[in-house]
Amino acid sequence: xxxxxxxxxxxxxxxxxxxxxxxxxxxxxxxxxxxxxxxxxxxxxxxxxxxxxxxxxxxxxxxxxxxxxxxxxxxxxxxxxxxxxxxxxxxxxxxxxxxxxxxxxxxxxxxxxxxxxxxxxxxxxxxxxxxxxxxxxxxxxxxxxxxxxxxxxxxxxxxxxxxxxxxxxxxxxxxxxxxxxxxxxxxxxxxxxxxxxxxxxxxxxxxxxxxxxxxxxxxxxxxxxxxxxxxxxxxxxxxxxxxxxxxxxxxxxxxxxxxxxxxxxxxxxxxxxxxxxxxxxxxxxxxxxxxxxxxxxxxxxxxxxxxxxxxxxxxxxxxxxxxxxxxxxxxxxxxxxxxxxxxxxxxxxxxxxxxxxxxxxxxxxxxxxxxxxxxxxxxxxxxxxxxxxxxxxxxxxxxxxxxxxxxxxxxxxxxxxxxxxxxxxxxxxxxxxxxxxxxxxxxxxxxxxxxxxxxxxxxxxxxxxxxxxxxxxxxxxxxxxxxxxxxxxxxx
Amino acid sequence: xxxxxxxxxxxxxxxxxxxxxxxxxxxxxxxxxxxxxxxxxxxxxxxxxxxxxxxxxxxxxxxxxxxxxxxxxxxxxxxxxxxxxxxxxxxxxxxxxxxxxxxxxxxxxxxxxxxxxxxxxxxxxxxxxxxxxxxxxxxxxxxxxxxxxxxxxxxxxxxxxxxxxxxxxxxxxxxxxxxxxxxxxxxxxxxxxxxxxxxxxxxxxxxxxxxxxxxxxxxxxxxxxxxxxxxxx
Numbered sequence: 001x002x003x004x005x006x007x008x009x010x011x012x013x014x015x016x017x018x019x020x021x022x023x024x025x026x027x028x029x030x031x032x033x034x035x036x037x038x039x040x041x042x043x044x045x046x047x048x049x050x051x052x053x054x055x056x057x058x059x060x061x062x063x064x065x066x067x068x069x070x071x072x073x074x075x076x077x078x079x080x081x082x083x084x085x086x087x088x089x090x091x092x093x094x095x096x097x098x099x100x101x102x103x104x105x106x107x108x109x110x111x112x113x114x115x116x117x118x119x120x121x122x123x124x125x126x127x128x129x130x131x132x133x134x135x136x137x138x139x140x141x142x143x144x145x146x147x148x149x150x151x152x153x154x155x156x157x158x159x160x161x162x163x164x165x166x167x168x169x170x171x172x173x174x175x176x177x178x179x180x181x182x183x184x185x186x187x188x189x190x191x192x193x194x195x196x197x198x199x200x201x202x203x204x205x206x207x208x209x210x211x212x213x214x215x216x217x218x219x220x221x222x223x224x225x226x227x228x229x230x231x232x233x234x235x236x237x238x239x240x241x242x243x244x245x246x247x248x249x250x251x252x253x254x255x256x257x258x259x260x261x262x263x264x265x266x267x268x269x270x271x272x273x274x275x276x277x278x279x280x281x282x283x284x285x286x287x288x289x290x291x292x293x294x295x296x297x298x299x300x301x302x303x304x305x306x307x308x309x310x311x312x313x314x315x316x317x318x319x320x321x322x323x324x325x326x327x328x329x330x331x332x333x334x335x336x337x338x339x340x341x342x343x344x345x346x347x348x349x350x351x352x353x354x355x356x357x358x359x360x361x362x363x364x365x366x367x368x369x370x371x372x373x374x375x376x377x378x379x380x381x382x383x384x385x386x387x388x389x390x391x392x393x394x395x396x397x398x399x400x401x402x403x404x405x406x407x408x409x410x411x412x413x414x415x416x417x418x419x420x421x422x423x424x425x426x427x428x429x430x431x432x433x434x435x436x437x438x439x440x441x442x443x444x445x446x447x448x449x450x451x452x453x454x455x456x457x458x459x460x461x462x463x464x465x466x467x468x469x470x471x472x473x474x475x476x477x478x479x480x481x482x483x484x485x486x487x488x489x490x491x492x
Numbered sequence: 493x494x495x496x497x498x499x500x501x502x503x504x505x506x507x508x509x510x511x512x513x514x515x516x517x518x519x520x521x522x523x524x525x526x527x528x529x530x531x532x533x534x535x536x537x538x539x540x541x542x543x544x545x546x547x548x549x550x551x552x553x554x555x556x557x558x559x560x561x562x563x564x565x566x567x568x569x570x571x572x573x574x575x576x577x578x579x580x581x582x583x584x585x586x587x588x589x590x591x592x593x594x595x596x597x598x599x600x601x602x603x604x605x606x607x608x609x610x611x612x613x614x615x616x617x618x619x620x621x622x623x624x625x626x627x628x629x630x631x632x633x634x635x636x637x638x639x640x641x642x643x644x645x646x647x648x649x650x651x652x653x654x655x656x657x658x659x660x661x662x663x664x665x666x667x668x669x670x671x672x673x674x675x676x677x678x679x680x681x682x683x684x685x686x687x688x689x690x691x692x693x694x695x696x697x698x699x700x701x702x703x704x705x706x707x708x709x710x711x712x713x714x715x716x717x718x719x720x721x722x723x724x725x
Contacts, residue, residue: 253590256582328550479644484556487555
């Protein structure tokens with residue numbers, strides 16, 4: 001052993017195992033950092049000069065970096081010392097082709113095909129050569145062999161697709177890239193190069209999808225036509241029945257929401273009117289001594305229908321402004337909002353009404369046939385509430401200042417409607433005028449039914465019902481006419 | 493192919509409400525918009541803040557009518573993708589889902605039939621039955637997005653592709669959105685992310701100061717847009 005080889009042996013003390021050492025240049029290869037890879041292979045080659053890979057991969061890195069002269073040196077050495085390595089001749093042929101030494105390449109490839117007919121590289125380089133020769137049939141045949149040699153290797157399949165790309169057979173290329181994707185979903189070329197082919201075919205949407213598939217995975221676009229979770233098509237509030245359903249749902253849900261906010265929850269629905277009654281009873285019954293017999297019953301029969309009216313009107317007066325977001329975002333018709341508010345107020349009054357009936361009964365005003373008149377009275381009041389509440393709600397978005405007048409107006413109306421006093425207490429000549437106020441008239445009807453045990457005046461009732469119904473119809477037309485106006489006003 | 497929605501020289505003028513001290517004045521949000529939307533395409537709308545993009549979406553969705561020009565919808569249902577439409581913090585997730593779905597034009601029965609899918613998609617579990625005021629922001633947007641997955645109008649308007657929830661849900665939502673946008677559905681997409689327009693759209697239209705001044709390939713429109721931004725900068 002000459003001292004020089006001994007030095008080399010000694011210098012190897014503490015070397016990492018070869019697989020570990022090779023990881024370092026391989027890393028650079030994977031990052032396509034070719035000149036860095038070439039220098040790393042050079043370093044590793046110092047430690048493992050007997051390993052064919054350090055020479056051959058070093059040559060590959062140099063070729064990719066365009067440093068053909070260095071690659072030539074390494075491959076010449078490899079052909080001398082590693083003739084039996086399967087990569088030696090294919091890589092040599094590749095270099096020769098890059099250097100345009102076609103005869104040399106031809107010889108190398110012949111050698112490779114004889115020695116390593118089961119090695120994919122052999123056939124891939126052969127296909128490259130044949131393609132240069134313009135022998136398409138041969139090219140395809142060689143590439144097919146390469147694909148058969150090692151179906152787990154992506155390069156032959158990529159070569160197959162690239163062949164079609166170079167031949168500008170775009171749809172053929174698209175099919176071949178699809179095969180690349182199905183076998184090697186992680187190979188980016190399967191998406192990006194395929195997208196290029198799709199663009200050549202003037203199919204930009206497909207091209208875009210291919211690139212998105214690379215980012216999000218191939219399963220983002222199912223092969224079957226895209227089915228959203230549901231095939232429902234929004235009807236966009238076009239017809240009345242869904243609108244009625246929406247109004248009902250929204251009103252009941254609003255009530256549910258309101259109830260969840262308070263500790264006493266549903267209790268307030270009854271408690272609130274009772275507290276009002278206590279206030280009026282203390283003021284008018286006890287302090288002013290204006291109360292006649294059975295003042296609580298008198299007060300309740302007026303107060304409860306009044307509160308229904310008052311809550312419905314005041315609740316819906318600003319409702320269109322409150323629905324601004326929904327009107328602008330989902331194009332909900334504006335009439336929905338006052339209707340929701342007044343339905344909400346109405347539903348809240350129902351239990352109180354039942355209590356009222358019970359209370360009156362307990363007080364000794366027994367029910368009779370005349371109680372049937374409650375049905376038209378309630379109906380007329382409903383129509384009247386819709387007419388007034390929707391009219392107020394319709395005007396306020398145009399003149400927002402009016403919303404300040406609503407509470408004042410309602411208070412005035414309460415005082416002139418005989419909520420807590422009997423209309424017969426005012427002078428006789430004014431009673432006729434007084435009863436022209438529909439709320440006053442309705443309260444009179446309730447009291448006649450409950451307390452006086454008689455039928456109310458049905459003719460004026462019918463007129464009020466008819467008038468309110470007409471206004472409701474006009475409102476429907478009006479809201480429909482204004483359906484493009486409200487969004488404008490709400491945006492300004 | 494015939495466009496399903498056409499806008500010709502469309503203009504929209506707002507009235508700015510006045511008061512005792514200041515008279516009302518007018519503001520042209522859109523001056524002249526020319527635009528065709530073809531079935532199945534994804535159209536991107538590019539424009540800086542205040543260029544009139546939101547107003548344009550309102551015209552396309554049929555919520556407002558233009559003051560001048562022609563707007564033509566050949567029978568397509570159009571809706572804006574709205575997250576958390578009409579949410580009430582005191583209601584639970586389920587009730588909000590029903591309400592929100594109904595507000596977007598479905599019957600209660602239709603929405604109720606989809607509730608399990610909404611629940612699964614949202615990954616809210618038992619929280620679905622708790623008031624949404626107890627939700628974290630992420631949970632809220634998860635619920636909001638899940639409800640929109642059931643909607644499928646002919647033309648979907650998307651104002652900014654949504655990024656919602658935590659990382660995992662964000663990816664899931666993004667996948668769903670992209671699948672939806674790339675499907676046969678017609679989509680109009682407004683986004684500040686140029687990359688997103690380039691990635692997702694077939695065509696793009698440039699809007700500036702209420703005028704649509706160019707329509708075409710998204711990549712070309714993007715470079716044009718950038719030139720214009722530089723010019724005015």
